[in-house]
Amino acid sequence: xxxxxxxxxxxxxxxxxxxxxxxxxxxxxxxxxxxxxxxxxxxxxxxxxxxxxxxxxxxxxxxxxxxxxxxxxxxxxxxxxxxxxxxxxxxxxxxxxxxxxxxxxxxxxxxxxxxxxxxxxxxxxxxxxxxxxxxxxxxxxxxxxxxxxxxxxxxxxxxxxxxxxxxxxxxxxxxxxxxxxxxxxxxxxxxxxxxxxxxxxxxxxxxxxxxxxxxxxxxxxxxxxxxxxxxxxxxxxxxxxxxxxxxxxxxxxxxxxxxxxxxxxxxxxxxxxxxxxxxxxxxxxxxxxxxxxxxxxxxxxxxxxxxxxxxxxxxxxxxxxxxxxxxxxxxxxxxxxxxxxxxxxxxxxxxxxxxxxxxxxxxxxxxxxxxxxxxxxxxxxxxxxxxxxxxxxxxxxxxxxxxxxxxxxxxxxxxxxxxxxxxxxxxxxxxxxxxxxxxxxxxxxxxx
Amino acid sequence: xxxxxxxxxxxxxxxxxxxxxxxxxxxxxxxxxxxxxxxxxxxxxxxxxxxxxxxxxxxxxxxxxxxxxxxxxxxxxxxxxxxxxxxxxxxxxxxxxxxxxxxxxxxxxxxxxxxxxxxxxxxxxxxxxxxxxxxxxxxxxxxxxxxxxxxxxxxxxxxxxxxxxxxxxxxxxxxxxxxxxxxxxxxxxxxxxxxxxxxxxxxxxxxxxxxxxxxxxxxxxxxxxxxxxxxxxxxxxxxxxxxxxxxxxxxxxxxxxxxxxxxxxxxxxxxxxxxxxxxxxxxxxxxxxxxxxxxxxxx
Numbered sequence: 001x002x003x004x005x006x007x008x009x010x011x012x013x014x015x016x017x018x019x020x021x022x023x024x025x026x027x028x029x030x031x032x033x034x035x036x037x038x039x040x041x042x043x044x045x046x047x048x049x050x051x052x053x054x055x056x057x058x059x060x061x062x063x064x065x066x067x068x069x070x071x072x073x074x075x076x077x078x079x080x081x082x083x084x085x086x087x088x089x090x091x092x093x094x095x096x097x098x099x100x101x102x103x104x105x106x107x108x109x110x111x112x113x114x115x116x117x118x119x120x121x122x123x124x125x126x127x128x129x130x131x132x133x134x135x136x137x138x139x140x141x142x143x144x145x146x147x148x149x150x151x152x153x154x155x156x157x158x159x160x161x162x163x164x165x166x167x168x169x170x171x172x173x174x175x176x177x178x179x180x181x182x183x184x185x186x187x188x189x190x191x192x193x194x195x196x197x198x199x200x201x202x203x204x205x206x207x208x209x210x211x212x213x214x215x216x217x218x219x220x221x222x223x224x225x226x227x228x229x230x231x232x233x234x235x236x237x238x239x240x241x242x243x244x245x246x247x248x249x250x251x252x253x254x255x256x257x258x259x260x261x262x263x264x265x266x267x268x269x270x271x272x273x274x275x276x277x278x279x280x281x282x283x284x285x286x287x288x289x290x291x292x293x294x295x296x297x298x299x300x301x302x303x304x305x306x307x308x309x310x311x312x313x314x315x316x317x318x319x320x321x322x323x324x325x326x327x328x329x330x331x332x333x334x335x336x337x338x339x340x341x342x343x344x345x346x347x348x349x350x351x352x353x354x355x356x357x358x359x360x361x362x363x364x365x366x367x368x369x370x371x372x373x374x375x376x377x378x379x380x381x382x383x384x385x386x387x388x389x390x391x392x393x394x395x396x397x398x399x400x401x402x403x404x405x406x407x408x409x410x411x412x413x414x415x416x417x418x419x420x421x422x423x424x425x426x427x428x429x430x431x432x433x434x435x436x437x438x439x440x441x442x443x444x445x446x447x448x
Numbered sequence: 449x450x451x452x453x454x455x456x457x458x459x460x461x462x463x464x465x466x467x468x469x470x471x472x473x474x475x476x477x478x479x480x481x482x483x484x485x486x487x488x489x490x491x492x493x494x495x496x497x498x499x500x501x502x503x504x505x506x507x508x509x510x511x512x513x514x515x516x517x518x519x520x521x522x523x524x525x526x527x528x529x530x531x532x533x534x535x536x537x538x539x540x541x542x543x544x545x546x547x548x549x550x551x552x553x554x555x556x557x558x559x560x561x562x563x564x565x566x567x568x569x570x571x572x573x574x575x576x577x578x579x580x581x582x583x584x585x586x587x588x589x590x591x592x593x594x595x596x597x598x599x600x601x602x603x604x605x606x607x608x609x610x611x612x613x614x615x616x617x618x619x620x621x622x623x624x625x626x627x628x629x630x631x632x633x634x635x636x637x638x639x640x641x642x643x644x645x646x647x648x649x650x651x652x653x654x655x656x657x658x659x660x661x662x663x664x665x666x667x668x669x670x671x672x673x674x675x676x677x678x679x680x681x682x683x684x685x686x687x688x689x690x691x692x693x694x695x696x697x698x699x700x701x702x703x704x705x706x707x708x709x710x711x712x713x714x715x716x717x718x719x720x721x722x723x724x725x726x727x728x729x730x731x732x733x734x735x736x737x738x739x740x741x742x743x744x745x746x747x
Contacts, residue, residue: 097713100500120716124502219696247579276586278697279608284585307611364701412715415695422697 026066033366061088061102061109063095064336065171068369072170075365076257076356083349103127103341114151114167114337116408122153122166128340130165131157133351136431139168141372147172147335150404154245155403168354169335170362171371174393174402175225176319176331178289178297178307178385183211187295192318194325196233202271206295214267215294216425217285218275223264223277223421224414225332226298227405229320230260230367232330237403244409246446248394253435261431262422272301278422299371301389307384317388319396328399331408336371410445413438486603487729487740494723497718511723521724524702525731528683529612531703535625540674542622544667545630548628548659551637563635565627573624577691580620581607583694607693613700620688625681629674636670639661672743677735683732704728 062069072087087111090098099117102108103126121127128311134140141146151153151167153267158164161345177199179192193199206213216222232240235256242250267273274280274294282299289297290447297303307315322388336358340350348445356362359411364380365371373379382390396402407414423429450507496512500506514522546565548559568576583589584606606616640662648658686705689695693711695702704724712721 033462100716104501117716120499120501126501218696274586276605278610278611279584279605279693280586281581288586412710412717413709414714418694419696419698419702422608426697428610 003226010254015353051055051080051083056083056346056348058083058085058344058346058353059088059109060085060111060113060338060353061090061095062113062117062153062336062338063090064113065369065371068232068366070338071365071369072357072362074122074362076353079356080349080352081298083352085353098344106343108341108343110346110350111338111340113231114335114339116411116414118339119153119408120165120411122155122164122339126342127153127166128342128344128347128350128352128372129155129157129159130168130229130340130351131160131162133354134165135160135352137355139165139355139358140249143169146397146400146402147337147374149241150334151337152340154247155395167335167337168341168357169337169374170357171336171366172374172393172402173301174319174331174337174389175229175298175300176317176332176371176389176392176394177229178303178313179316179318180289180295181314181316183292183295188209193317193321195321195327196323199321200267203243203267203296204270204358207271207426210376212274212294213272213296215285215289215297216276217272217280217282217299218273218409218422218425219279219281219284220418221414222280222282222285222298223425224406225300226405226418227417227421227424228263228332229298230263231257231399231406232332232403233322233327234259237328237330237401240403243442244404246404246409246442249447250442252442253439254434257435258431261434264421265427268425268427273425277425284331301393304385304389304415308366311385312383317385317392328401329395330399330401330403332394332404332419333393333394333402334404334408335394337376409438410441412445416441451500455486461592467706471639490722491726493719494726496719498718500712500718501716502721508721511720512727514720515727517632520699520702521704521707522630523699524704524707527701528685528703528705530614531682533617533619534615534683535621536675536678537624539625539629539678540671542626543633543674544664546626546630547654547667549639551634551663562631564631566629568624569628569631573687574691576620576624577688580623581692582617583659610700611699613693613697616693617689617701620692621682621685624688625678629678632674639668645701654720668743672682672739675739678728679739680732681734683728683735 032417051440060073066087069087069089073087079082081235095113096115096117099112099115100121103112103121108126108308122129128299134148137374147169148165149163151165151169152163153166155164155166156162179189183206187202187206189202189205193202203213214226216226218226231252235252235254239256240251241247243252263432268277274288275287277285280288285297286299286303286306288294288305289299304317319329322328338354340347340354344350356412358374360375360378363378364371367376367379367382372390376394381387393402406419420429420434420437424434455567472664493504495506496504496509499506499736550561585591586605590606594600594602594660604612606612609616644662645658653661684705685703686709689701689706690709693701695706705728708721710721710727711724712715
């Protein structure tokens with residue numbers, strides 16, 4: 001039996017060695033980061049509007065407004081009996097964080113909601129360039145150009161030579177200021193301000209009346225919406241676009257960036273914000289505003305439905321005013337847009353679905369669900385604060401003034417903006433240093 | 449000189465001593481597949497600059513250099529070390545105090561106490577974080593309590609205050625981990641021979657003396673376990689911070705665990721995240737090793 005032990009030991013040792021060697025070796029190729037993700041480049045999109053015969057199933061993955069998507073799908077399927085659409089809902093955080101893995105996997109959905117990471121995916125050919133469809137379907141007529149411009153990922157189209165298109169919007173968003181009409185009256189404020197200076201006077205008046213002037217949910221994104229809203233007034237829109245799109249030489253380290261950042265600091269020094277702005281989440285700041293805790297609130301149209309329900313006629317909305325009364329209306333906004341995977345086997349069916357999103361029928365569904373339809377003319381007029389939002393949006397679209405959110409400038413920008421604006425609000429950073437940190441991140445991302 | 453073959457129990461003739469490893473093999477393989485290989489893979493990824501999609505670029509130790517140079521990353525390690533005080537030191541002191549109070553007397557209702565102190569351990573940390581965010585809120589219970597006793601000057605937005613946020617987050621950890629320490633120590637005390645307490649009492653020892661001379665020396669093993677578990681919890685902290693402050697305000701509560709997550713999933717710097725994870729893992733291993741060394745030499 002000693003013999004058997006002796007014979008066994010080398011065998012086991014040999015087996016262990018083999019295991020130890022082959023496992024990592026066999027895995028090595030697959031382990032090289034990114035090696036599995038390379039695709040053969042974007043598939044060409046037929047430029048016809050023909051919809052395939054026979055049964056087709058489209059999978060759509062999304063993160064915003066499940067009831068709206070369900071309603072859109074139901075309406076689309078009614079008109080296209082051959083195509084069934086299968087919704088796959090994920091919460092926003094999960095969605096954004098898994099987006100790259102999802103879209104580069106073999107089981108990528110046919111259609112996916114457009115989000116920040118899409119720019120990288122588009123660059124690497126994981127997203128279909130829809131420019132040929134834009135021409136075939138005439139989306140330039142049915143969708144305001146400013147909404148399509150956001151979805152170009154800063155690229156030229158290989159197929160058409162013009163601007164690329166990586167998504168189609170269904171429902172648009174926009175940030176602005178809500179105000180509590182009762183409290184505003186108490187502070188002697190008689191209506192929405194026409195200029196930035198007038199808005200500052202109103203904030204001061206609210207302060208003098210012993211009220212909290214401006215509610216900010218700075219724990220997550222409220223602070224960056226405030227900063228971006230001010231930057232939109234101080235910075236020429238084209239420069240802002242260049243910066244967000246990563247155009248060579250663009251910067252926020254300039255007079256416009258300084259003015260906007262200094263305003264955030266100054267308003268903090270004057271005590272215009274709710275005391276715990278940095279510790280309040282966006283959604284909590286909205287609830288507090290609804291309870292009458294502040295005269296104004298910075299937020300986006302996505303809060304309008306909730307505020308209309310809880311405050312009824314007591315709430316109004318206006319886009320952040322410009323420096324002069326005649327300035328165009330400029331506000332940050334984006335769309336709940338959908339992109340198509342380059343791995344889809346049904347690009348024509350996907351195109352048909354995207355085209356459906358631009359129809360008046362889809363627009364009404366979008367409007368009913370609290371979002372701004374890409375083409376507001378086609379839907380029934382909303383009421384109350386929803387009408388204020390729609391009016392503000394109409395002006396901004398008319399002025400070509402819907403700019404995208406500043407965190408689209410780089411994947412890490414959201415964190416820099418969030419923590420940076422928190423420091424501005426608390427007067428813990430020099431505006432110049434804050435802008436420097438943003439620009440550093442920008443340059444690191446757009447280095448190549 | 450050949451020694452006598454070992455005497456085996458009947459029925460095991462002919463079996464090799466290696467046979468035991470066969471039984472371990474399935475677990476070992478699972479461990480290798482799901483713990484060792486991913487860890488090695490992480491270390492491997494840390495040598496690349498990779499955005500999570502395109503082909504990675506070999507940068508050698510570049511990511512590690514970047515970690516050493518990045519002030520935010522350094523700040524996060526400092527924050528984690530501050531959290532050790534709140535997650536480890538204070539809970540152990542509190543746990544010992546509660547053990548001293550609860551172990552000496554057997555009274556009805558002790559079970560209820562234990563249950564109450566243990567409760568934070570049972571609740572998922574995300575729920576704990578959400579609850580405390582409300583408690584720390586503008587008109588949350590914490591501020592209400594200060595207001596009720598006339599300390600209006602103290603009230604603030606705890607999680608949004610640059611001076612108070614890290615302490616506020618740390619105290620959540622204290623709340624969670626004190627009960628765990630207490631449970632560990634209580635179970636340790638139950639192993640102590642009651643005669644020792646009796647002898648101490650006969651010798652005229654008061655409660656404090658009894659605790660210091662009898663209870664404490666018998667808790668060395670439990671103390672080592674408590675220190676290990678709580679220190680790891682502090683250094684690897686993620687969920688509480690993520691839910692309550694997400695690292696803010698500014699970088700006041702940013703911890704390495706949060707940065708690993710952020711770098712990998714939202715900022716597209718997978719290599720850097722992997723490098724930070726490796727550094728964090730090594731740091732934790734070193735500290736755990738140190739704790740074990742210290743507690744072993746003492747016994």
